[in-house]
Amino acid sequence: MKKNVINVGLLGLGTVGSGVVKILLEHKDSISRKINAHLLIKSILVRSFGKERDLVIDRELLVNEPIKIINDPEIDIVVEVLGGVEPARTIILKAIENGKHIVTANKELMANYGKEILEAADQFGVDVYFEASVGGGIPIIHPLKESLAANKISKVMGIVNGTTNYILTKMAEDGCSFEKALKQAQALGYAEKDPKADIEGEDAAAKIAILASIAFNARVTAKDVYTEGVSKITFEDITYAEELDYVIKLIALAKDDGNGIDVRVHPAMIPKTHPLASVKDVYNAIFVEGDSVGEVMFFGKGAGSLPTASSIVGDMIDIARNLQQGRSGIIGCTCFEQKRIKSINEITSCYYLLMDVIDQPGVLAKIAKAFGDHKVSINSVIQKQSRGINADLMFMTHQVCESNLRDAIKEIKRLAVVNKINNVIRVETS
Amino acid sequence: MKKNVINVGLLGLGTVGSGVVKILLEHKDSISRKINAHLLIKSILVRSFGKERDLVIDRELLVNEPIKIINDPEIDIVVEVLGGVEPARTIILKAIENGKHIVTANKELMANYGKEILEAADQFGVDVYFEASVGGGIPIIHPLKESLAANKISKVMGIVNGTTNYILTKMAEDGCSFEKALKQAQALGYAEKDPKADIEGEDAAAKIAILASIAFNARVTAKDVYTEGVSKITFEDITYAEELDYVIKLIALAKDDGNGIDVRVHPAMIPKTHPLASVKDVYNAIFVEGDSVGEVMFFGKGAGSLPTASSIVGDMIDIARNLQQGRSGIIGCTCFEQKRIKSINEITSCYYLLMDVIDQPGVLAKIAKAFGDHKVSINSVIQKQSRGINADLMFMTHQVCESNLRDAIKEIKRLAVVNKINNVIRVETS
Numbered sequence: 001m002k003k004n005v006i007n008v009g010l011l012g013l014g015t016v017g018s019g020v021v022k023i024l025l026e027h028k029d030s031i032s033r034k035i036n037a038h039l040l041i042k043s044i045l046v047r048s049f050g051k052e053r054d055l056v057i058d059r060e061l062l063v064n065e066p067i068k069i070i071n072d073p074e075i076d077i078v079v080e081v082l083g084g085v086e087p088a089r090t091i092i093l094k095a096i097e098n099g100k101h102i103v104t105a106n107k108e109l110m111a112n113y114g115k116e117i118l119e120a121a122d123q124f125g126v127d128v129y130f131e132a133s134v135g136g137g138i139p140i141i142h143p144l145k146e147s148l149a150a151n152k153i154s155k156v157m158g159i160v161n162g163t164t165n166y167i168l169t170k171m172a173e174d175g176c177s178f179e180k181a182l183k184q185a186q187a188l189g190y191a192e193k194d195p196k197a198d199i200e201g202e203d204a205a206a207k208i209a210i211l212a213s214i215a216f217n218a219r220v221t222a223k224d225v226y227t228e229g230v231s232k233i234t235f236e237d238i239t240y241a242e243e244l245d246y247v248i249k250l251i252a253l254a255k256d257d258g259n260g261i262d263v264r265v266h267p268a269m270i271p272k273t274h275p276l277a278s279v280k281d282v283y284n285a286i287f288v289e290g291d292s293v294g295e296v297m298f299f300g301k302g303a304g305s306l307p308t309a310s311s312i313v314g315d316m317i318d319i320a321r322n323l324q325q326g327r328s329g330i331i332g333c334t335c336f337e338q339k340r341i342k343s344i345n346e347i348t349s350c351y352y353l354l355m356d357v358i359d360q361p362g363v364l365a366k367i368a369k370a371f372g373d374h375k376v377s378i379n380s381v382i383q384k385q386s387r388g389i390n391a392d393l394m395f396m397t398h399q400v401c402e403s404n405l406r407d408a409i410k411e412i413k414r415l416a417v418v419n420k421i422n423n424v425i426r427v428e429t430s
Numbered sequence: 431m432k433k434n435v436i437n438v439g440l441l442g443l444g445t446v447g448s449g450v451v452k453i454l455l456e457h458k459d460s461i462s463r464k465i466n467a468h469l470l471i472k473s474i475l476v477r478s479f480g481k482e483r484d485l486v487i488d489r490e491l492l493v494n495e496p497i498k499i500i501n502d503p504e505i506d507i508v509v510e511v512l513g514g515v516e517p518a519r520t521i522i523l524k525a526i527e528n529g530k531h532i533v534t535a536n537k538e539l540m541a542n543y544g545k546e547i548l549e550a551a552d553q554f555g556v557d558v559y560f561e562a563s564v565g566g567g568i569p570i571i572h573p574l575k576e577s578l579a580a581n582k583i584s585k586v587m588g589i590v591n592g593t594t595n596y597i598l599t600k601m602a603e604d605g606c607s608f609e610k611a612l613k614q615a616q617a618l619g620y621a622e623k624d625p626k627a628d629i630e631g632e633d634a635a636a637k638i639a640i641l642a643s644i645a646f647n648a649r650v651t652a653k654d655v656y657t658e659g660v661s662k663i664t665f666e667d668i669t670y671a672e673e674l675d676y677v678i679k680l681i682a683l684a685k686d687d688g689n690g691i692d693v694r695v696h697p698a699m700i701p702k703t704h705p706l707a708s709v710k711d712v713y714n715a716i717f718v719e720g721d722s723v724g725e726v727m728f729f730g731k732g733a734g735s736l737p738t739a740s741s742i743v744g745d746m747i748d749i750a751r752n753l754q755q756g757r758s759g760i761i762g763c764t765c766f767e768q769k770r771i772k773s774i775n776e777i778t779s780c781y782y783l784l785m786d787v788i789d790q791p792g793v794l795a796k797i798a799k800a801f802g803d804h805k806v807s808i809n810s811v812i813q814k815q816s817r818g819i820n821a822d823l824m825f826m827t828h829q830v831c832e833s834n835l836r837d838a839i840k841e842i843k844r845l846a847v848v849n850k851i852n853n854v855i856r857v858e859t860s
Contacts, residue, residue: 023580023722030647033766034579131577137723139569139577147561147569149464150453150743217460275729278705292453292740293567293730299705300726310722313580325757336463 003076006035006320007042009069009100011091012081013062016105016132017044018055019309020079031313035320043069045082070095077319079312080104089113096120096128101328103315105132105308111206111222114213118333127328129315134207135160135284137307138300139314144214144288145331151290153215157253157428158286159279160207162302163191163198164230164250168267169280172238172247178231190282200229201265204252212254212263215288218339220254220263226344228266237423240354240384240394241269247277251428260340262347269352269427345403350379350427352396355412356419359391363417367393370415374408376400390419396427433506436465436750437472439499439530441521442511443492446535446562447474448485449739450509461743465750473499475512500525507749509742510534519543526550526558531758533745535562535738541636541652544643548763557758559745564637565590565714567737568730569744574644574718575761581720583645587683587858588716589709590637592732593621593628594660594680598697599710602668602677608661620712630659631695634682642684642693645718648769650684650693656774658696667853670784670814670824671699677707681858690770692777699782699857775833780809780857782826785842786849789821793847797823800845804838806830820849826857 008024010017024031024039031039043063069075070091078100082088088109092102093116102121104110110117110130121128131141135158144153159165163185170181182199185191197203205225212220230250241248246269254263270277275297279285284302289295301307322328357363364381371378377398384392397405405424412418438454440447454461454469461469473493499505500521508530512518518539522532523546532551534540540547540560551558561571565588574583589595593615600611612629615621627633635655642650660680671678681698684691700707705727709715714732719725731737752758787793794811801808807828814822827835835854842848 019722026721027580027582030582031580033647034764137720138726139573142577143569143573146748147572147741147744149747150457150461150740152457152460217463275708278708290567290740291456292449292736292743294737296568296728296730298726298728301724306722307724310580310720311577313722314577317579318576321761327755327757331751334464 002324003037005038005040006323007040007075008077008079009075010041010044010079013044013046015305016081016308019305020312021055023309023313034317036324039316039320042075045069066091070098075100076323077101077316080106085109085112092117093120096124096126099124099126101126101319102128103312104130105312107133107206111209115219122332125328127319127322131315132308132311134210135286136302137310138284138298140286140298141214145334148290148293151292153288153290155255155289156211156215159249159276160252160284161198161204161250162282162284166190166281168248171235177235178233199231201227204250204265208252208254208263208265212261213335216256216261216339217334218337219335220261224263224341226264230267233267245272247272249276260342262342267425269425271429347402348399350397350399351405352425352427354422355393356422357391357393358417359386359389366415366417367412370411371408374404376404376408432754433467435468435470436753437470437505438507438509439505440471440474440509443474443476445735446511446738449735450742451485453739453743464747466754469746469750472505475499496521500528505530506753507531507746510536515539515542522547523550526554526556529554529556531556531749532558533742534560535742537563537636541639545649552762555758557749557752561745562738562741564640565716566732566734567740568714568728570716570728571644575764578720578723581722583718583720585685585719586641586645589679589706590682590714590732591628591634591680592712592714596620596712598678601665607665608663629661631657634680634695638682638684638693638695642691643765646686646691646769647764648767649765650691654693654771656694660697663697675702677702679706690772692772697855699855701859777832778829780827780829781835782855782857784852785823786852787821787823788847789816789819796845796847797842800841801838804834806834806838
């Protein structure tokens with residue numbers, strides 16, 4: 001039953017794909033000892049044969065048609081690092097049909113078509129592992145499915161996008177604008193030329209959809225996630241947060257209180273004493289709250305060639321160990337429940353609001369009345385500064401229902417004494 | 431092949447054992463769906479049938495002889511929460527011989543007899559899982575063996591003993607003595623009546639031996655670990671550490687630089703900005719440094735009934751999933767290398783030294799000469815306070831070899847101007 005060689009077909013040789021090749025070369029011997037076989041890359045799908053590469057790779061391994069990998073009967077494991085839904089989805093489904101085990105780093109695919117992929121894996125009796133799709137090198141998907149499987153998970157919350165965390169860290173530490181911090185991130189390769197997926201929260205939304213699906217044993221897709229990005233965060237917000245002993249982070253959050261799943265990505269103010277507050281630059285951290293374990297946190301590099309490849313090769317080793325036992329598909333899809341997704345209007349949160357108002361007696365009373373009329377209870381209010389006839393008012397609310405807050409804001413906007421609501425940011429204290 | 435019922439024999443019904451029973455009862459349905467079978471406790475080994483218990487347990491489940499569990503052909507998984515080496519070792523070996531899969535929380539057993547147990551498991555083709563033996567509810571052993579398997583691990587460092595961490599936190603926050611903090615810990619149930627194993631570092635030594643064995647793929651036993659406890663830490667040390675922006679923690683550390691394994695447990699000063707500095711009370715945190723993944727950290731409750739039981743039931747679910755596939759023993763012992771253990775004299779570290787000296791000109795020169803003669807390079811020196819004819823001198827060294835430091839200390843102790851060396855504490859900056 002045991003094999004001497006386990007053959008791998010690699011789809012893609014970009015940043016992450018190169019990392020996979022590098023680790024397999026450098027750790028050839030120790031990996032062989034762990035799986036009692038050689039883990040060999042047999043073919044690599046690339047777009048161009050002629051491209052200059054840092055890695056020394058046997059040209060004979062390169063192929064330019066996926067079919068040469070997924071139809072190769074000698075290939076046991078297909079590793080997909082192409083990214084994006086298509087053609088990855090079609091290729092992976094075909095590979096599964098052909099009995100190949102899959103390792104993928106593709107969050108978009110798993111967050112949108114996870115059900116289809118995992119059901120196909122179940123049907124054809126193969127493993128699909130995707131540890132690298134969330135949190136780069138941080139082990140989080142396996143722990144959620146395995147070591148923490150004895151828990152009813154009530155909450156998953158984390159910083160899962162390195163690009164925006166780098167930008168927010170820079171804004172806070174260097175006092176620069178969002179635009180300047182974004183340019184720095186791009187110069188360092190932390191942000192893409194078209195940074196939309198990162199800064200608008202789409203990347204984080206895909207990741208929290210994957211985590212929520214596993215944590216709550218119910219399918220959550222990327223489109224279920226209420227998503228706001230970081231582009232509206234100003235240096236002013238960061239300064240005010242700082243004064244209140246808070247920091248602003250792009251938070252991905254999923255809660256299950258038994259009445260539905262609250263799943264969202266948005267900037268949030270969190271207390272400086274919160275462990276997520278000290279997660280800086282491109283690091284990621286994910287908190288999990290379970291009824292037995294309490295709070296556990298996982299921290300590390302959420303992206304990059306080698307950290308991501310670390311998770312991919314870890315998954316390949318897992319599959320290889322399974323293959324050596326002549327079995328597979330131990331876990332598969334764990335979404336055996338159906339749960340309702342809450343609308344953003346149903347959630348409750350504390351909120352920070354910054355308003356530009358006319359600096360005259362009675363203004364606060366009018367705004368406070370509007371809040372009160374909509375059951376929005378105020379925790380604190382600070383008049384930040386007077387600028388001639390105008391002033392900045394900053395409110396922090398208690399836990400209130402988002403729909404009530406939105407109604408109050410509508411009414412406040414109509415008040416003649418309010419020039420503008422500069423920003424509304426949710427506050428996560430626990 | 432698939433079973434409808436997987437039967438469990440539980441050895442021990444103390445704090446952790448009761449937690450296991452509680453989780454299995456409360457999460458009966460969700461666990462059944464995860465493993466497509468019922469996970470049933472068939473027998474529980476107890477010392478006394480008559481004891482009052484918080485749990486409602488069918489008296490017919492209770493047995494008082496281990497043989498009734500390990501010889502029961504219907505029992506698939508034996509869960510050991512007795513603690514201590516014997517009789518746990520003998521019972522587990524016998525259970526393995528009888529084809530039972532094992533889940534244990536027993537750090538003493540695994541740190542001292544891990545090789546014997548895992549080799550027996552290999553011989554008889556069963557699984558032995560021990561996630562709960564380190565870090566309570568924190569997933570760390572599985573991630574090290576699986577998701578991080580693609581890494582060459584160079585370092586594991588953490589806070590793995592909640593009792594001492596609670597004591598050190600109390601001393602720092604309330605400004606109390608070691609003795610008072612220990613009494614508080616005992617009153618809260620965080621420390622045992624005989625607290626030796628915790629405060630002298632033995633518990634942490636067993637845990638780091640287990641982690642080092644897995645991280646470095648080479649057997650490290652508890653007796654290989656250089657161990658110092660926290661009982662000599664004074665409030666004075668904590669105050670001086672605070673002034674220097676450091677905190678004192680009981681650190682368990684293992685490094686592999688290719689020339690041998692440096693493995694030790696001792697109090698250490700760590701910078702306040704270090705992520706371990708903010709790990710308070712009974713929480714644990716473990717850092718792992720791998721060549722591909724960089725730094726990853728795992729954080730959570732390191733002890734307690736339910737957190738520890740969370741890891742145990744997680745392991746039971748893993749084994750049950752394996753059983754449903756008709757296989758076992760995928761990973762087994764991963765110590766396929768032999769590595770030398772370094773003696774404490776070979777290690778290098780920075781050190782904090784507090785001395786009580788005669789307050790007169792030339793004293794510093796004499797001490798500095800003794801350091802210099804033994805190649806101990808001083809980073810900073812602060813005269814802390816003058817008390818009439820005596821004064822406190824505090825030194826921080828650069829990275830130096832421990833044997834050189836020890837030689838320097840011997841010589842300094844002989845100086846007539848030095849009344850006493852109050853304390854020497856290693857400093858871990860990264």
